Amino acid sequence: MYKKVSTDLNFVEREKEIEKFWKDNDIFRKSMENRKEGETYTFYDGPPTANGKPHIGHVLTRVIKDMIPRYQTMKGKYVPRKAGWDTHGLPVELEVEKKLGLNGKDQIENYGMEPFIKECKESVWKYKGMWEDFSGTVGFWADMDNPYVTYNDDYIESEWWALNEMWKKKLLYKGFKVVPYCPRCGTPLSSQEVAQGYKTVKERSAIVRFKVTGEDAYFLAWTTTPWTLPSNVALCVNPEETYVLVKANDGYTYYMAKALLDIILGKLGNEEENVKAYEILKEFTGKDLERKEYEPLFECTKVRADKTHKKGFYITCDDYVTMTDGTGIVHIAPAFGEDDGRVGRNYDLPFVQFVNEKGEMTEDTPYAGLFVKKADKEVLVDLDKEGKLFDAPKFEHEYPHCWRCDTPLIYYARESWFIKMTEVRDKLVANNKTVNWIPKNIGEGRFGNWLENIQDWGISRNRYWGTPLNIWECEDCGEQLSVGSREELAKLSGDENAKNIELHRPYIDEVKIPCPHCGKPMKRVPEVIDCWFDSGAMPFAQHHYPFENKELFESQFPAQFISEAVDQTRGWFYSLMAESTVLFDKAPYENVIVLGLVQDENGQKMSKSKGNAVDPFDALEKFGADAIRWYFYVNSAPWLPNKFHDKAVVEGQRKFMGTLWNTYAFYVLYANIDNFNPNDYKLEYDKLSVMDKWVLSRLNSTVKEVDNNLSNYKIPEAGKALDSFVDDLSNWYVRRSRERFWAKGMEQDKINAYLTLYNCLVTISKAAAPMIPFMTEEIYQNLVRSIDENAAESIHLLDYPVCDENMVDAELEKNMGNLLDVVVLGRAARNLSGIKNRQPIGNMFIKADFDLSEFYLDIIADELNVKNAKITDDVRELSTYSFKPQLKTVGPKFGKQLGEIRNALSEIDGNDAMDEVNETGALKLNLPSGEVVLEKEDLLIDIANKEGYESQSDKGITVVLDTNLSDELLEEGFVREIISKVQTMRKEAGFEVMDRIIVYVKDSDEVAKVINNNLDEIKSEVLADDIKVDSMDGYSKEWNINGNKVTLGVKKN
Structure with a gap:
């Protein structure tokens, strides 16, 4: 039937197998092909530079940028995901300088521009393989076989078209201005680059x-x-x-x-x-x-x-x-x-x-x-x-400081080329207002304010490796020409070969154009452009627009979704908005999730020099991708700083993933024992128990909530809804239904329990698939594909689950929610009383503003190991309230009357006072010095238990436990302790769930007496064929049970 499931939480090897499965079976490509006819949902991937290694912040960006497209694909949309590489600029040049032992422009020019450019072109692929491995490991699906590359001539030609359009609009100009300038790199920088350093x-x-x-x-x-x-x-x-x-x-x-x-x-x-x-x-x-x-x-x-x-x-x-x-x-x-x-x-x-x-x-x-x-x-x-x-x-x-070489910048007057962004300031602001920024305060504040005060974009760089500025200038008469394409260059220069020349320095510098004004040769100006212009051009340049793919570009512009870190407000977010506004008069994106920076556990910026940087490959090898993905989804709002540390990742892995995995393992274990195949049965709603109906209602409500949150880019909210459901499924539904799975034979009630749990596991896996793609694939392959050869090849080829409104019962969910609130308070009261969970308690009293039927009260009683649970209008006989002054507020308000207030509060009837506070929000006291009125915030209110009772209150609910234990109750608790110890020993001895055993008891007459009085019950619970007193065999262990030292033994029969 199903493949046996190990309950260890080491998911790394399993994830590697799933990654191989995806690759071997081309699942990503198939997921794209499946949706080819669907509505296009465009995602733009901000291009990284492949000459630098990925860091832990890239895990965050990758998992957010992967999850939303996965979700939209499951919603039936066609989501093109073209990867890209940012290949120009200072970051690349500085790496090459280091490699060649050069320092500064003089040494570069002595070395030779052409060999230097060739080194730059090669160096950008230094870590390409590492980036691709990293993306695969983290589960980031993108088309890396056909990426856009900013140094390709087609890409550069599209940028020339854009610059030429700006020239025609008189927005591209040469000016003498004070600009931020890096003296080490010998080039001006843009204001957005300055902001990063x-x-x-x-x-x-x-x-x-x-x-x-x-x-x-x-x-x-x-x-x-x-x-x-x-x-x-x-x-x-x-x-x-x-x-x-x-x-x-x-x-x-x-x-x-x-x-x-x-x-x-x-x-x-x-x-x-x-x-x-x-x-x-x-x-x-x-x-x-x-x-x-x-x-x-x-x-x-x-x-x-x-x-x-x-x-x-x-x-x-x-x-x-x-x-x-x-x-x-x-x-x-x-x-x-x-x-x-x-x-x-x-x-x-x-x-x-x-x-x-x-x-x-x-x-x-x-x-x-x-x-x-x-x-x-x-x-x-x-x-x-x-x-x-x-x-x-x-x-x-x-x-x-220079954002790349760390040299202090100077503000320095010089000739530079600018895009006149001040001319389109109002359009920038208007376009920005059409964007759904998450969070809004980034779009309205940090980014919006930046646009309100925008300066002209200093676009030229006095460097070598970059997109050459497309301006030719006559040294004789000063005439300037803007060239918008390779064909235009060939026409203006009169050289057909110019169509095929590489559009980089020094090659492009060799092309001369006769001046249309004086006939003298025009040379290209020596500058290259800001590499942020490259990345901002990707919406159109990746398609070689407008020279080809016009319809393709128009169908994928603007993007429905982008996401990068908060430092990109003055980087990629801006360059995209600037170019799109100038060229197309619209925003280039509709929804933006802004991501906070990843910090160490103390909230400090990570850096190698501080020794607090986390290697993403080490983290992925240690925890697996799903655990880190889940951490980033639910740890905090995406735009807040993330304090990344092992404990937080492990806790999320244990709490959500571990709970889901163990629930899945539980189902597989018992379904294999019973040879249960869900395809042989049909889930009939009318035949289900209340618990089945409740969990199916919770399931469908959760699917609806997660779907709604993801469609509105509310990632933590989606994660928390999944987490809450899995907790309810495991710690309430399964725990309350275990005996149904243990029952002999295959009665309808047992079948219903299996079908309900199966339905929950498969559906919640589909709902969680965009967030934890590896584990959900593993579960799907075992639960669905292993028993249905016609099932979809991968969970990621399925539609996103849809809420079945017929299964949603709001009243049932409300009642069970109230019940769970009572249970939480009951557990807290029991813990305070010091009475063990296995010790039965006689009575429990519940005062609340809702009613619960006997059905729910029986569940509460069984869950809390209480004989009787009762709803009551009054718990005054069982508990009261104590009042003390809140010194921080009462002291300043009433000063010298504080002593009188303290005495009066110690003498009042706690229940009457609590009624007054609940009705009026305040408490009147008649003091010797006169009447005072204390507001609720002036009071410290505690429950005061009467002897023999323990109580807890919250959410308008008060629960009181009767802690007086009779001899019968004490013996029943004793029996449960014995059963618990034997069950523990069964596990430790490695017995299978259905193995029959013999139990041995030695060294305690009291334990032997209790066993003898409750022999049938104990044998039934621990699957014992016999219990032998005063003899020992098999696996044995000493215990202290209720103060009685005893040796127990278990042996397979």
Whole structure:
């Protein structure tokens, strides 16, 4: 019949067998083919770079990106899942530099661009096999045989088309701007790249004295980048704020913001000696100071500024200056800051840039050859020597570093190419509002705010390995051309071979185009483009749109679903939205699940240097894919940080997967004993027991709930619904029905139990298949395929289960839910009483706002090992309530009356007081000092048990156990202890479930007496043909049963 099921929870080897089964039988391809005629549901896979190894965060993204397409496929939809590889850009170049022992652009060019590019092309596949193995192990299904690759010429040509469209719309332009710049990589970066590389650093700032022209006074200005001071050409104040001229206790007279006086100058005073830090001489608005002049800080600055024939070294105004820190006056170096650049343009200031493209100070300064960050110290030392440094306070702040090489970035004015995203800001915002962001606050907040304040996209990179910018420029007359295809390139250049040239540097750089304006040769500009543009182009470039596959692209755009980590809000999520808005005027995706970062168990970021990084291959080999998948689905909301640690994974595996697996193993064990084949019988609802009907109702309600949650991308909610049902199935239905499976013969009641459990296991496996694809496949293959040769080859080729509303009985589920609430409270009360579960209790009383029939009360009594369970309107005779003041609220409210309140609460009738609180939400007390009213939150309320009773309350239910035990009850408990010990020994001795045995008893007259009094019951329960007293044989063990030492033995008969 069924293959025997081991109850060990080591799923790794089983998963490897299932992965092989899928591969050998081409199940993924078949699942796609099956749905070819269905409605298309498009999923876009954000492309990883194959020159880096997968990390544990990729497991999270993979399992989310796999599960939703699996679910939608089972819902009958055709879900194309084309894998992709991101192959261009700095990440690749830096790896190749390391491999070749190169450092920087000079060494790359000495090595040779062509061999360097060839190395880049090869290196991107370094870990391709590892990624494919990783994807297979984790159960990520995608078409990896026909992936899109961003370095393919067809892909690049589609990007050229896109850039050309932007050029036609006058959105692609060349500008001279201050841009974030990596001096080590020698290239500008986009604002979204900058956002990924911030680090907390401690540095020295500078508060500098700038001598006012013609006055014995100084402007006190602040900067966080001392290395930019040699390029200072102006100071800036806020025109609306109040500024003062003060005589400071250090002997100087300063201009600065009034609001910041005490913070900056306060330390110059001494309150104990009544010495004032400063004296205000005059007040001004910032506007009053505009164009007031000062002396240049460095001679080299004056020399360079004079050559520009522009006026500098005076006060400017701009409202970007704040009063939150510094002095209220900031220094302006237009070459090194976006705000500085804007102020410089507004006032037509001299442009002074004493830093070269390597981030080194130039020969014009006293700091020639020093990297800017190393120049900070030297600048401060010189200013201090000259009496120009007021202070150099240390400060901690977030500073941008290159997201790939870790070098501190500088803001640097240079020529770059931009996409004018500011022109389409309103469209970006509108398109974003059409997207279902999960969670909403990312779309409305983090991402939405980013779009509201969007800057033009700095798209050009002064590098080598990337999509070449498609602009040709005439060096003679400056004419520019945008090329949108290989065919156009061949036509413009007059060279048919240009159609077939590789679209990478240095090959593409060799193609010249005659200038249509002056006839001189035009050369391609040397820049390549941001690799984020590559990944953002994947919706159309993967299809080589618009050159072919036009209908295919249109049928798969926009995507119904994408998912990546939260750091992609300024990465892939943005590049997709930006390009789609400019090109197609619509959002490129409809639903986005944003994923939190995976942290260590202490909430720290994982890194190799900290030693807290988890190797995904080690984790998968240790726990298996399903366990890790399940952990990521239910541990927390997907967008929250995930604290990944072994205990949490093991707990989820044990609680849900272990429970499901053991329930499945239970069914297989007894179905094999009885040679039960569900295909020989029909489930007839009217013949089922109440317990069968309840669990089938729960099953169908759960299917409906899980289906609804997954269709709305509510992943934890779906997981918790599955978990709750499996818990009910195992720990309530199976436990309450065990004796039905143990019964002799094949009566209808036993058949119904088998059919019900089989139906539950198969259906819940289908419902859970998208989430735990390996285990559910294993269960399906054994329970269904082994007995039905016509069944679908895989569970993943089936339709998702549908709720059978005819089997849903809401009233039955409600009653059983109430019953389970009572049972939970009864167990808690029993635990508090210290009475073992096997010891019967006489009576149990239940007070609740619902009624339960005798049928349910009998179940409660049997479950809690109670002789009688009764519903009652009043449990006052059995328990009461005790009240104490909640000091945190009562103390502040009533102060001196606290003692009176405490005394009054100790003397009140607990039950009457509880009635008053339930009716009014408060409790009135008449104290000697007057009446007070205590709200519910002012009270600490506990149940106070009367002697011989134990009670528990929750959800408006009170349960009271009578803990007085008669001799008859004690003996019955004794019998159950004996039976339990023998059953334990049967397992330890390795007996099969149906083996008949002989039991031996020695060394205790009391135990022998109890056995003799209850001989038939004990023999029946433990399948014993005989019980022999004062002799021993077989497997034996010493026990202490209710204080009686005894030796028991068991032997197969």
